[in-house]
Amino acid sequence: MANNRIALPQGTLDLLILKTVALEPQHGWAISERIQQISSDVLQVQQGSLYPALHRLERRGWIRAKWGASENNRRAKYYELTKHGRKQLEAEESAWRKLIAAVGQVLETVATG
C-alpha cells in the first residue's frame, strides 16, 4: 500500500482542495478523505500540509469557513468556495491541463523519436 502513494507536488494541494469544495462545502477531514477516495488511495494528504493550506486559502479569500454539525454530530469547520475562489479554480485548472498536455507531448515525442 505504501508503494502506491505518490508525493503530492507543492502547488497542487491548493488546486485539489478548491476542486473538492467546489461541489459542496466540506470540513477538513472530509476533504482529505474525499481526495484519497477519488484518487483510489494514490493521493494521501498529510494533515500537516492540509490545514495550513486551508488557512492560507481562507486568508486569500478563495474559500470561506462556517461552523456546522458533521456526520457524527460533531461540531466541525466547513469550507466552501467563494466567487473569487471559483475564478481561481478555473484559472488553475486550465493551467494544469495545459501543463499536462505539454509534458505529455514531450514525453511522447521523446519516446518515439
Next chain:
Amino acid sequence: MLNDLLYRLRALFRRKSVEAELDEELRAHLEHQEHRYVQSGLPLEEAKRRARLEFGGLDQVKEECRDARGVNLIETTLQDIRYGLRKLARSPGFTAVAVATLALGIGANTLIFSVVNAAILHPLPFRDAGRLVTQWATSPTVGYSGPGSLTDKDYMEWRDQNRVFSDTAAFRGQPTNLTGVGEPVRLNGATITASLLRVLDVNPALGRAFAPEEEAAGHDRVVLLSDRLWRSRFDSNPAVLGKAIKLDGEFYTVIGVTPAGFDFPDQTEVWTPLTLNIEEHNATLQIVARLKPGVSLERARNDEAVLGKRRPAQPGDWEWHTTLVLLTQAAAAEVRTPLLVLFAAVGLVLLIACANVSNLFLARATTRQGELSVRKALGASRSRLVRQMLTESVIMAVLGGSLGLLMAALGQSFVAKAASLLPRNLESPSAAAHIASAGIDLSVLAFTLAVSVFTIILFGLAPTLWATRGEMNSSLKGEGRRSTTGRMQGYMRDGIVVAEVALAVILLVSAGLLIRSFLHLMTVDRGFDPENVLTLNISLPESRYQSARPMIEFEEQALDRLRVAPGVKSAGSVFGLPLGHWLIGGDFTVEGQPPLAPGSQPFIATKAVVGGDYFRTIGIPLLRGRYFDAHDSEAAPHVVIVSQSLARHYWPLDEALGKRLKPGFSNDAWCTVVGVVGDTKQYSLGEPSSPVMYLPYTQAPATFMMQDITFVLRAGSGPLALASAARRAVQAADPDLPVFDVATMDQLVYRSASEPRFNTALLGVFAALALVLAAVGIYGVMSYAVAQRTHEIGVRVALGAEASDIIRQVVRQGMLPAVIGIATGTAGAWGVTRFLSSLLFGVRPTDPITFAMVPVLLAAVGVLACLLPVRRATKVDPVEALRYE
C-alpha cells in the same frame, strides 16, 4: 487584499477565540479519524493511538497554521522583544557598556546637529526665510567678507527699478544712548524703513509698526522697543505705548513692541525710522529683500537694478565684489566652518562608538554561536534568528538613543550657560552664541532616530549576518574559534579596530593642531601690555556735542578727573583700541611717494585718535621721536605718530621723523611724523600686526572719531577696583553719559580669543572621547582574544615559558591592528587637515610636532590597553587554564 487585511486583523485582535477555533478544528479531525478506525473494527484506545500517530505533531501543525494566517510577524516580534530584554538584562555589563557607548555617540551628534540646524540650516526664524536676500561684499585687498552697504540713492533705485523683488527694505545699525529710564545705557539700535517688518513678515506684539510717512524728517520721532527692553526697563507695562523716551538726547514716542526673540539685525533693542537722503555719499545702508515667487536667486542676481549697484573699478579702488546672497547664508557665514568641523568631528566619534558596539555584539554573537546552532537544529528559520538578533539591536539602539537624547539636552543647557558667559562680538554672533540659542526640536529628534537606525544597521546586521552564516556543526562541537567562521569574525574584529584607531588618530591630530594654534595665539606678542589696564567706553551724543570744541573740553575734563582718581597711575583716551570696538582703516597719501599704479592694491593702515597718556598707559613703546603732548593743540601744526611697520614700509632706509602724510579724510591736512611706536595687534590676536597711524584728539580729522571714546587707565594693581571711581569721574564731566563695556585689557584679550578657545575646547573634548573609545575598543578585542587563548597560554606557562615572553608576543600580535590603524589614520589626517587651515594661527596643517606626537600617544595607549588583559591571563593558575576547553 482587503480580505487579507481583515483576516489578519481579526486573527490578531481576537486571538483567543481564533486559537480556540483552531484547536477545535484539529480536534474534530482527530475524532473523525478515530471514529473511522472504530467503525473498521479497532478498539477505541487503539483507534485513538493510530489517529494521533497519523496526525503527527499537533503543535507543529498549529504553528504552521498560525504562520499561514500571517499574523506571526507581530506576535513573534513581541516575543522577540521580551526575549531580547531578558537577555540584555542577564548580561548587565555588556548592556551597560554598549548602551553608554551608543548614548555618548548619539548624544554628542544630536547636540552638535541641533546647533548646526539652528546656525546653518535654519538660522532665521522668519517665515519663508529662504526667499530673503541681502547684499554681500568681499574685498581681498582689505580681507573683508561681510554684508555689503549701499548709498541711500542706490537703495532707492534698487527699490523702484527692480523686477525681481516683491518687497525691499533697508536698515542701518546704530548704537544709541538711552537716558531717562533708570541708568543711562547704551543699546544696539537700528534705523529701518517702514517696509522691513513687512519683508521679514513680523508683526509687533504690541502697538503697530512704522507707517511710510514716518520715514520723513520731522515725523520720524517714533520708536519700536524690543521685547527684552520692554520687560527689563518698562516692567512689561502695556502703558508704555505713547510714552516718550530719550535716545541720544532726543525724544522719541514709543509706538510698539516687537515680539519676543526678534532682534534683527543684531541684538537690536530699539528701532527708529530711516530717513532716506538722496544726497548722501556714504554707503551705510544694508538691504534685505524678498524674492518674488518663482524668481530664482540667479535671476535676481542678473536683474538690472541689482547689477547697476556694482561700483565701477577705479585706480586705487579696493577690489569690491558684491553679489546677492540668501539671508540665511549671510547669517551663517561666520560660523559655518567651525561648526562644520565640529559636526565632522562628532560624526567620527559616532562611527568609533558604533565600531565599539559592533565589536561587542560580534564577540557576543560568537559566544552565542552554540545557542544559535541549537535553535537552528530545533527548526528555527534563519530569518527568524536574524530577526531576533536584530530586535535586540533595535532595543539597544532605542535605549542608547533615548539616553543620548537626554545627554544632549543636559549638554545643551550646560553649554548654553558656558557660552552665555562669552560676550558676543558686536559685529557678528559667534558660534558659541549660536549654541547658546539652539534648542532641541523635532527635526533633531528625527535626526536622533535616524542616527539610531543607522547604528542598528551598522552594528546589528553586520555581526548578525556573520553569526548566522556559519557552519553550525562545528560550533555545536565547540570548535568555534578555529572554524572558518571564527577566523572570519577575528578578521572583522581586527578590521574594526583598524578603522576606529584610524578615525581616532584623525580627530586627535585635528585637536592637537587646534591646541597648538590656540597656545600660539595666547603667547604671541601683542605689542602692548594688558596687565592692570582698565578700559571704559562712552559715546558723545550729537545733539549735545555739535562741534569739536565741546568734545575736546569734555575729553580734557574727563582725563583730568580720571588722572586724580584713587589708584590710577596714568590715563589716556583712544578711538581705535586694539581688540576693541572702533577700528577703522584705509589708505592715505604720503608725501613724495609716486601715485599708485592703476589696479595695484593700496597700502592700508589703521587710523586711531589718541589723547592723554595713551601710549604709556597701554604700554606701547616709543621707538623714535616723542609722544603727543600739550603742545599739539587744535591750532598747532598737525602731527602724526606712526607704527614701526608703516615707517619701515615707506621709509625703510630713511629717518621717518619729519616726513609728512595726509591721513585720507575729506578735509585732510599734511601731518608731520613726530614719533614712531611699536606695532600692535589690532583686530585680532591671530592676524599679523597691522600698521597704524595715530593722530591727537585735538587734531582729529573727523568728528565721528571724537564722538566715541575709550578711556584707558593703568592701575598699580587690581584694575577692576578702579571701575566705579572711573565711572564717577567720567560722569562728573557729563552726568547724562552712559559708561559701557567696562573691562580690563586682560579681559579683552581673553574675550578676543573666545572663539578659538571654544572651538579648541569642544574639539579637544571630542578627541579625548575618541581616544577613550578607541582604547576601550582595543581593550575589548584584546580581552576577548586573550580569553580565547587562555588554554594555550596556560599550557605555555605550565611548560615553563616566561610570563614576560608570552606577554610580549601576544601584545605584539594584538597591537598589529592598532599599528595599522595608526599608520592609516596618520596618512588620512595628512590629507584632511587642510580643511582646518582657516581655524589655525601660526601653525601649519601639516605641523610636524603634532603629527609626531599623536601616533606616539595612541601607540602608548594601545599598548597599555593590550597589556592589561594579557597580564591578567598570565597570572591565571595554569591548572585552571588547562581545564578549560
